[in-house]
Amino acid sequence: QTVVTQEPSLTVSPGGTVTLTCASSTGAVTSGYESNWFQQKTGQAPRSLIYLTTNKHWWTPARFSGSLLGGKAALTLSDVQPEDEADYYCLLYHNGVPVFGTGTRVTVL
Amino acid sequence: EVQLVESGGNLVQPGGSLRLSCAASGFTFSKYWMHWVRQAPGKGLVWVSHINNDGSYANYADSVKGRFTMSRDNAKNMVYLQMNSLRVEDTAVYYCGTINYGDPPPWGQGTLVTVSS
Numbered sequence: 292q293t294v295v296t297q298e299p300s301l302t303v304s305p306g307g308t309v310t311l312t313c314a315s316s317t318g319a320v321t322s323g324y325e326s327n328w329f330q331q332k333t334g335q336a337p338r339s340l341i342y343l344t345t346n347k348h349w350w351t352p353a354r355f356s357g358s359l360l361g362g363k364a365a366l367t368l369s370d371v372q373p374e375d376e377a378d379y380y381c382l383l384y385h386n387g388v389p390v391f392g393t394g395t396r397v398t399v400l
Numbered sequence: 401e402v403q404l405v406e407s408g409g410n411l412v413q414p415g416g417s418l419r420l421s422c423a424a425s426g427f428t429f430s431k432y433w434m435h436w437v438r439q440a441p442g443k444g445l446v447w448v449s450h451i452n453n454d455g456s457y458a459n460y461a462d463s464v465k466g467r468f469t470m471s472r473d474n475a476k477n478m479v480y481l482q483m484n485s486l487r488v489e490d491t492a493v494y495y496c497g498t499i500n501y502g503d504p505p506p507w508g509q510g511t512l513v514t515v516s517s
Contacts, residue, residue, distance in 0.1 A: 292462070325500060327499055327500065329445070331445070336495055336497075336506070336507040336508060336509050336510060337437070337445060337495065337497075337507050338506065338507065339497075339499070339504060339507075342499070342500050342501065342502065343500060346502065348502065348503070348504070349503070378444075380444065380445050382447070382499065387459070388447075388459065388461075389435070389447040389450070389499060390447060391437070391444060391445045391446060391447055392444075393444055394444040394445070
């Protein structure tokens, strides 16, 4: 069974930068894993932020960026704002099957 | 308005069945692969199933394979999830949505399925 692992929690100061990572139990993550990143605020539905590793939607704030870093998918939040406090989930495709990551709770403090 | 609205969630006994529905509006529904994703109370997101844009192909997570069936009706802009042999561990909020599109509809607010005796 494929497991996709994220940091359980990260804390960042307002205006700071934080990088979330997403690792696959099958090995290094490449562009072929078509990584996606979702944000979920308390009591709300998930919202897509990044698709196909680096692509943003029109609603994705410019301070969010997706990349591949050291064999993992990564989401970097720059100039963090209080409203960025949320749970973040990555998703990787493994042989055509999507698998969500374990999720990272980002606290802005 | 571009939206997805899930419905059909309810309290059901173990071994029972439910059919969830997801109504799409405001976009070209037939263009998109659709997904069901669930979230147990206090837990993370789990992918459940997806279906291609014309309904000819569907795939499922191992945990629901053989029990759940996903289908769609492009004439009605609807996608469905037939859930049979429900287990306590199927208790979750079920969301429908899309993945990997540049201009996707927002995910719906979800529908709660509770499996309990």
